Amino acid sequence: MLSKKTKYGIKALVHLARQNDREPVQISTISKSENISQKFLESILLTLRKNGMLGSKKGKGGGYYLLKDPKEIPMTTVMRLLEGPIAMVPCVSLNFYEKCADCPDENICAVNKLMLKVRDNTLEIFRNTTLADLSELADS
Amino acid sequence: MLSKKTKYGIKALVHLARQNDREPVQISTISKSENISQKFLESILLTLRKNGMLGSKKGKGGGYYLLKDPKEIPMTTVMRLLEGPIAMVPCVSLNFYEKCADCPDENICAVNKLMLKVRDNTLEIFRNTTLADLSELADS
DNA sequence: CTATTACCCTATAGATTTAATAGGATAATA
DNA sequence: TATTATCCTATTAAATCTATAGGGTAATAG
Structure with missing residues (x-):
């Protein structure tokens, strides 16, 4: 959430x-x-x-x-600043990486595997959406 | 998280x-x-x-x-059961929809717009990933 | 120069959620 | 009938979130 x-x-x-x-x-x-x-x-x-x-x-x-042009502000920056990690688990986080205490091997961890996919997709969206994009009203 | x-x-x-x-x-x-x-x-x-x-x-x-074949269990089901809503804000949730108290019009809300995209993508991943997929070890 | 405006900063508190623990009840098996 | 293993409720400890309080500081106007 x-x-x-x-x-x-x-x-x-x-x-x-x-x-x-x-x-x-x-x-x-x-x-x-x-x-x-x-x-x-x-x-x-x-x-x-x-x-x-x-x-x-x-x-x-x-x-x-x-301070900057809204076109130059990607949502990755905003999200990391306000919310912290974009990943749902620290073990797939780029900027806030942490090893899971319970997990001996990330390569065979199902949660890691799944959340990696989710992170990649979410990241892609945040990267390609700028403050300018969000400022345009309605649809698009 | x-x-x-x-x-x-x-x-x-x-x-x-x-x-x-x-x-x-x-x-x-x-x-x-x-x-x-x-x-x-x-x-x-x-x-x-x-x-x-x-x-x-x-x-x-x-x-x-x-109770079921792992192939027949999509992660959407698992996630909703354990974590609750897949969406990051209730106003873009399919199964747990709730109107935001502060937001007069969802159609011009930037947060709504952004999180709708994220939800669509995440949902797609969870829909297309079954327990069987996660059970296969390593890579893929 | 002084009153007003509006941001600056720290601390704290109330509410909610999460993560875990405790302690026993119930049902099935051998 | 003893043992095993799930069933179930309640409670607690910790963390996080969402504010609120209360004053400090800098800039501007007149």
Whole structure:
């Protein structure tokens, strides 16, 4: 299951991507528009900024804005930042690999085999989907 | 992330599928062979039996056994039974659909759009992978 | 220069889920 | 009738998630 943190984070990023200009958008604006608890959103945007995804401006007229072109932001980056590993088990994770304590040999492990396939497919989707793609309304 | 319950459940099912005959296998045997806490495994096998996946036999020479041919058991069934929804968000789930509280219109929701793609792909894999496929050792 | 605005940061708490354990009841077999 | 092995409920320990609280800091306007 996707955490609310990730869900809200994506929504906020898309909100910023849909902005025509790069003018800062206030937390409260996004919070109201996307129905997200303002304080919770605050902490999410903070981690997005700390990880180089967003810039911010303080004081009146301040807010958050995207640092890069939405076309240049693949969802792999966003997902790993907010949700962590894309794989469903650590033993098939590229960026968060961990050996299973119970599994003597990954090569003959059924779970490994299955989840490797799932990871490959999911990864492919996230790689080929940018924030710009998600910002285009409806269908496609 | 895949829960240990699901992980252990799949391993146990594969263990049973790898059995040549349909003779009952004791919990303790699977538990030792797969490095799973026996009591925890007990509860997992119980739910698998209650949902028509396994049969059981009590007393000496008892144990659990598959009720169907592994070729006839797609991973969609197993996953839904053990893990629940395959989708990462309830609003794109086929069997566990739920509307998001915060989302006024799913058709223009970026998260919905993205997770729908992921679900479609993952579902396809689970549909086309049977317990028999996972039981074949190594590569493929 | 000072009031206001809006982000910055840490800590904590409540709720939920997960993973496992405990302890015995029940049924089948030898 | 003793033994074996599943059946079943309840409980707990730990982890994670989802916020909320409460103030600090920097920028802007007038």
